[in-house]
Amino acid sequence: MKLRLGLPKGSLQEATFNLFKQAGFDFTIRSRSYFPAVNDPELEVVLMRAQEIPRYVNEGVLDAGISGLDWILENEADVVEVADLVYAKSTSNPIRLVIAVAKDSNIKEVSDLKGKRIATELVRVTQKYLKENGVEASVEFSYGATEVKVPDLVDAIADITETGSSIKANNLRIIATILESTTRFHANKDAWADPWKREKLQNMAVLLQGALRARSKVGLKMNVPGDNLDKILDVLPAMKQPTVSQLVHSDWVAVEVILDEKQVRDLIPALKKAGAQDIIEYPLKKVIP
Ligand SMILES: Nc1ncnc2c1ncn2[C@@H]1O[C@H](COP(=O)(O)OP(=O)(O)OP(=O)(O)O)[C@@H](O)[C@H]1O
Ligand SMILES: O=P(O)(O)OC[C@H]1O[C@H](OP(=O)(O)OP(=O)(O)O)[C@H](O)[C@@H]1O
Ligand SMILES: [Mg+2]
Incomplete structure (x- = not known):
């Protein structure tokens, strides 16, 4: 048995391949081939445009796929969400579909769009939004490079x-x-x-989520004189349960904790001050709660 999986070409491709690699799935793309080889015999992978993946998943041509919520909604694809993976082309943040106008335009709010022309790649989603806001406007399809159309070709864009x-x-x-x-x-x-x-899908979701979760976290390990342990535990973030282990032939202990990477810059000097030595910080590949 194989799972037929659609992965996105374009904006999401690189970030998707990196995430899957971290999750343990390695793809090799031979030039011009849309069928990458993968180190998992249970997967059959097809590279496709993100716009089309939800439609083919909906129709059953693909068992599963990766695409943005924007294209799932635009395709009105009735699919099962296996995992919400919070990453985009260049960040780990959600992206936004926004309506934008020229800086000096006198269009200030959605109601000002009445009777105006709006270009977008996501026509249905945009039309639905305008309808919900009681605005009648003309929404036209754009193949991309949509930003350059304002203000000469259209009054606003949704991008x-x-x-x-x-x-x-x-x-x-x-x-x-x-x-x-x-x-x-x-x-x-x-x-x-x-x-x-x-x-198979659930197992993949655990690995993918685990890989994403690990990105903002690091491991921290240090040696501490036994007498200083309480001081060190006071410094470490409260909700963490550090692992404390006895060092052989010594009254020192080793303390290990997993925490948000952004806490480390303030924490290391504080730990040092509290008597910690041999502090090491290491990256994580997966964190599964
Ligand atoms: N920075 C980004 N810009 C555009 N789309 C992004 C970005 N980050 C994530 N995405 C997601 O990637 C998908 C965009 O893929 P889509 O195939 O529409 O265009 P593309 O990959 O940008 O191709 P093209 O270069 O032709 O525009 C959407 O689901 C979108 O939500
Ligand atoms: O806020 P930013 O980080 O600048 O990212 C958003 C831009 O990226 C995408 O364009 P894409 O590269 O897909 O080109 P396109 O406009 O031809 O689709 C999107 O359509 C925006 O133009
Ligand atoms: Mg694009």
């Missing part, structure tokens, strides 16, 4: 923003957020109903 640099570079101003979107590991309903496929 993805991640770092904000495209909005800034094109002198645009955001007037509304239609949707926050993250990357979704989603499956076909019949595939989900198949016990073997469901278990």
Whole structure:
């Protein structure tokens, strides 16, 4: 038995391949081939556009796939969400589908879009949003490079923003957020109903989530004179349960803890001050609660 999996070409490709690698799935792409080789004989992988993956998952051509929530909604794909994977092209944050206008435009809010022209790759999602807000406007499909169409070709755009640099570079101003979107590991309903496929999907989800969770965390290990242990435990973040082990032939102990990487910069000097020595920090590949 094999699970047929669609992975995105384009914006999400590199980040997706990196995440899968960290999760233990290694892909090799031969040039121009859309069928990467993978080190898991239970997987059959197809590279496709993110726009189309939810549709093919919905239709059962693929058992499962990776794409953004934006394209799942745009395709009105009735799929099972196996895992919400919070990563995008260049960050680990959700992205936003926003409506933007030229900086000096007199369009200030959604109601000002009445009778205006809006270009977007996500026509249905945009139309639905305008309808919910009681605004009648003309929404036209854009193949991409949408930002450059304002103000000469259209009055506004609905486009993805991640770092904000495209909005800034094109002198645009955001007037509304239609949707926050993250990357979704989603499956076909019949595939989900198949016990073997469901278990495979769930196992993959654990590994993928574990890999993502590990990215913001590190391990910290140190040696501490037994007398200083209480002081050290006071410094360490309260909700953590450090592992304390006795060093052989010594009254020193080793303390080990997993914590958010962003805490480490303040913590290491404090630990040193409290008497810790031989402090090491190491990266983690997976964290499974
Ligand atoms: N920074 C980003 N810019 C655009 N899309 C992003 C970004 N980060 C994540 N995504 C997600 O990637 C998918 C975009 O893929 P899509 O195939 O529409 O375009 P693309 O990969 O950017 O290709 P193209 O270069 O033709 O625009 C969407 O689901 C979107 O949510
Ligand atoms: O906020 P930012 O980090 O700048 O990212 C958002 C930009 O990235 C995407 O463009 P893409 O590279 O897919 O090109 P496209 O416009 O041709 O789709 C998206 O459509 C925005 O233009
Ligand atoms: Mg794009």
